[in-house]
Amino acid sequence: MSTIWPALEEILIKVEKPARYIGLERGAQKPAHDAKNVAWLLTYPDVYEVGFPNQGLQILYEIVNELDIGEAERAYAPWIDLEAIMREQNIPLFSVDTHRPAFEFDVVAFNLSSELVYTNVLNCIDLAGIPLRSKQRSVNDPLVGAGGHCTYNPEPLAEFVDFFVLGDGEEVITELTHTIHAWKSNSNDPKSRNHLLENLSEIEGVYVPALYEVTKDSHGHQLLEPKNELAPKVVEKRTIADLEEWPYPKNQLVPITEVVHDRLNVEVFRGCTRGCRFCQAGMITRPVRERSVEQVRTMVKSGIERTGYDEVALTSLSTADYSDIEKAVELTTDDTLSCGQVSVSLPSLRVDAFTVGIAATIQGVKRTGLTFAPEAGSWRMRQVINKLITEEDLYGAVESAFSQGWRRMKLYFLIGLPTETDEDTLGIATLAQNCAEIGKKYTKNASVTVSVGGFVPKPFTPFQWFGQNTTTELQRKVNLLKDATRKMRGVQLKWHDPKATVVEGILSRGNRALADVLEDVWRSGGTFQEWSEHFDLDRWSTAMENHELSIDWYTYRHREKTEPLPWDHLDAGLYKDFLWQEWRDALEQVGLEDCRWTPCYDCGACTGFGIDHVVASTSPPVGGSQGTWQDLENGGVRPQLLTIGTRSNGGDKH
Ligand code: SF4
Numbered sequence: 068m069s070t071i072w073p074a075l076e077e078i079l080i081k082v083e084k085p086a087r088y089i090g091l092e093r094g095a096q097k098p099a100h101d102a103k104n105v106a107w108l109l110t111y112p113d114v115y116e117v118g119f120p121n122q123g124l125q126i127l128y129e130i131v132n133e134l135d136i137g138e139a140e141r142a143y144a145p146w147i148d149l150e151a152i153m154r155e156q157n158i159p160l161f162s163v164d165t166h167r168p169a170f171e172f173d174v175v176a177f178n179l180s181s182e183l184v185y186t187n188v189l190n191c192i193d194l195a196g197i198p199l200r201s202k203q204r205s206v207n208d209p210l211v212g213a214g215g216h217c218t219y220n221p222e223p224l225a226e227f228v229d230f231f232v233l234g235d236g237e238e239v240i241t242e243l244t245h246t247i248h249a250w251k252s253n254s255n256d257p258k259s260r261n262h263l264l265e266n267l268s269e270i271e272g273v274y275v276p277a278l279y280e281v282t283k284d285s286h287g288h289q290l291l292e293p294k295n296e297l298a299p300k301v302v303e304k305r306t307i308a309d310l311e312e313w314p315y316p317k318n319q320l321v322p323i324t325e326v327v328h329d330r331l332n333v334e335v336f337r338g339c340t341r342g343c344r345f346c347q348a349g350m351i352t353r354p355v356r357e358r359s360v361e362q363v364r365t366m367v368k369s370g371i372e373r374t375g376y377d378e379v380a381l382t383s384l385s386t387a388d389y390s391d392i393e394k395a396v397e398l399t400t401d402d403t404l405s406c407g408q409v410s411v412s413l414p415s416l417r418v419d420a421f422t423v424g425i426a427a428t429i430q431g432v433k434r435t436g437l438t439f440a441p442e443a444g445s446w447r448m449r450q451v452i453n454k455l456i457t458e459e460d461l462y463g464a465v466e467s468a469f470s471q472g473w474r475r476m477k478l479y480f481l482i483g484l485p486t487e488t489d490e491d492t493l494g495i496a497t498l499a500q501n502c503a504e505i506g507k508k509y510t511k512n513a514s515v516t517v518s519v520g521g522f523v524p525k526p527f528t529p530f531q532w533f534g535q536n537t538t539t540e541l542q543r544k545v546n547l548l549k550d551a552t553r554k555m556r557g558v559q560l561k562w563h564d565p566k567a568t569v570v571e572g573i574l575s576r577g578n579r580a581l582a583d584v585l586e587d588v589w590r591s592g593g594t595f596q597e598w599s600e601h602f603d604l605d606r607w608s609t610a611m612e613n614h615e616l617s618i619d620w621y622t623y624r625h626r627e628k629t630e631p632l633p634w635d636h637l638d639a640g641l642y643k644d645f646l647w648q649e650w651r652d653a654l655e656q657v658g659l660e661d662c663r664w665t666p667c668y669d670c671g672a673c674t675g676f677g678i679d680h681v682v683a684s685t686s687p688p689v690g691g692s693q694g695t696w697q698d699l700e701n702g703g704v705r706p707q708l709l710t711i712g713t714r715s716n717g718g719d720k721h
Pocket residue numbers: 340353354355662663666667668669670671672673674
């Protein structure tokens with residue numbers, strides 16, 4: 068085993084934030100290296116501060132290191148300054164745990180959380196000394212793998228990555244490790260890389276792009292067929308049936324330098340069935356699997372004791388929907404556990420599930436700012452996207468929070484949604500102003516920050532057929548909001564650069580032809596594209612033009628039902644007919660309830676996999692489809708505001 072530490076130590080003094088590269092965090096592991104083991108380099112393709120808190124990576128790090136035959140270490144993308152010196156001095160990508168060079172690992176695996184990190188993936192592969200494209204690699208090169216939400220359309224990266232994992236990684240990483248271990252230890256195996264890839268493709272949830280033939284139809288749409296009999300025609304995602312069996316991370320890492328989300332994170336449930344039509348995370352992670360409140364408490368208790376954190380985040384896609392949320396918050400802030408010194412943050416809150424009870428329970432401990440995501444400015448628009456939050460829901464939650472001591476509030480919105488009019492867009496400013504007015508009743512310092520992002524249609528959502536707004540149109544909408552909020556006291560507007568939105572759009576529904584574009588952008592220096600100071604749309608436009616690919620074709624046009632989609636060979640558990648019906652219902656403003664508490668409408672996520680929702684409490688939380696926080700106060704029942712769809716889909720799985 069070698070280490071690049073002596074060379075690195077010499078140069079760390081010359082770079083910004085050297086603590087990014089030294090490891091030594093509480094909870095970090097330095098596995099003993101054994102050539103017979105399968106060594107994973109779990110790599111987050113962005114800078115350390117952003118990648119460090121990633122829970123998926125920390126979970127897999129622990130699971131592999133618990134195996135007798137596995138070793139896992141971590142790597143992050145080196146920042147521009149260090150990369151320049153590494154290239155000058157021929158220092159390869161390395162693990163932060165033992166500073167072992169990346170090319171000594173059996174697998175370099177990436178977490179793909181956003182399309183804008185793709186060029187960083189290429190950069191890390193190259194820095195690792197691994198040939199860039201899968202077909203150029205030999206049996207002696209590490210395997211390159213990837214997991215995370217972007218793998219639901221991995222085609223733009225398919226030329227660079229040997230295998231993708233779809234869905235929950237907890238079980239599949241052990242199966243991958245055993246398969247690679249068996250291949251390594253079989254002395255009769257001819258040690259062909261292709262043979263190993265074939266073995267991997269037999270694992271459920273694993274997609275090996277090199278085993279598929281790519282062709283085009285007469286309209287230029289990508290078609291894909293297995294060219295190897297072992298590769299499945301459709302790769303189904305993996306879903307762990309019971310989150311309770313996976314109480315990870317048990318040993319959350321504690322950084323020695325500043326990172327984002329620096330707190331204890333305890334995942335209270337996975338999956339979401341609210342059915343917001345723009346939300347890929349909600350669709351692809353179905354069904355809901357909750358931990359018991361007892362396990363949440365145990366994880367919080369042991370986490371606090373071990374890490375010394377004074378902030379706990381109860382994480383999920385929509386934490387206030389956890390069926391025992393008030394009890395979970397109460398137990399987390401319980402004096403016997405935290406001596407009154409621990410604050411709780413609930414990072415993903417639906418306003419219609421933010422109850423007086425939750426606000427009251429959080430009261431009394433240090434309170435951080437609250438974030439709500441109404442997503443759209445008008446009730447009409449929220450019906451289209453199936454985020455069925457009324458203005459009363461929002462104002463009620465805001466009043467609850469301000470009345471109980473909060474001073475700052477952040478509201479997230481999307482612009483460029485299907486059927487959006489200027490009236491819908493300007494509704495965002497009105498909502499924000501009204502929230503600020505409510506706050507001023509309680510404090511003159513009340514502040515409401517409105518954060519606006521351009522909508523990017525994602526695979527496996529009902530909006531996957533929608534033609535995205537152009538950058539010009541998104542910028543016009545941002546300008547409308549700038550004008551409308553300019554004079555509003557207590558309201559601040561922030562927005563994402565619409566130019567970055569178009570690149571996300573190209574990649575999110577892109578195909579393999581984009582490999583050349585990614586390589587061009589990377590070769591021209593386009594890394595860290597998530598960082599506004601490094602993002603440059605011109606690099607992308609030029610690369611698209613050079614390869615005769617049209618931005619309009621990839622992003623701005625609506626798709627027909629019959630059009631083959633680049634992810635048709637993958638299965639996120641949802642029937643394509645269900646998604647199409649949801650798309651049509653969106654245009655008709657027909658809503659659909661949360662199936663956690665209503666009869667199943669057969670989207671495919673449970674029925675197709677023979678699993679079901681797992682909930683901690685047998686009764687729905689207030690704010691579930693049975694009522695809102697206001698119902699408690701008013702003693703009334705929420706009026707039925709939506710048309711409930713009932714249908715059976717069956718048909719082709721997507
Ligand atoms: S299969 Fe039924 S119960 Fe499960 S997420 Fe889909 S609609 Fe809900």
